[in-house]
Amino acid sequence: MRGSHAKSEPQTLTDWLAQENADWQPQYPFPGDVRRPVVDALAEAQRELCVYCGRKLDLSAPGKSYHIEHFRPISTCPDHEVSLANIFLSCGQETEPGNRSETCGTAKANWFDESLHVEPDYPEYTAAR
Ligand SMILES: [Zn+2]
Secondary structure (H helix, E strand, C coil): CCCCCCCCCCHHHHHHHHCCECCECCCCCCCHHHHHHHHHHHHHHCCCECCCCCCECCCCCCCCCCEEEECCCCCCCHHHCCCHHHEEEECCCEEECCEECCCHHHHHCCCCCCCCCCCCCCHHHHCCC
16 A cells, blocks of 8 residues: 555635534535545545555546545544545446446445554655655
C-alpha cells in the first residue's frame, strides 16, 4: 500500500458540513455538488492511484469506474461517515450495472480491525515518495 499526500478539504465540503444543525446531520452519500470536488481532492492526494493496490484509477465514470472507500466502514464507524480523513478512492468498478469487481475497496467491504490496520495516508509512507 502506498501512502497518499495530505488531503485538502474542498470548500464545498467544508460549507456542506457547516450546515449541520439540531435537525440535520451530514450523511454519506455526498450531494452531487460536493461529491465531485471531494473525488477531485482525493484523486490529487492519491495521484489517481488506488489507495490499496496502486493501480491507476479510471475516473471517467463517477460511481462506476472506481470506488469511494470508507476505510473505517460506515456500518461500524458511523462517526467517520463524512470525514475526509476516512475516505479514499480505490478499485471496485462496476463490471456490469449493479455488480462491482471483487477488488480492493469492494473486496474489503465492511472489514476493519483497529488493531491490524495501517492508515493509508500514514505520513511516513508518504514523505519523499
Ligand atoms: Zn486497487
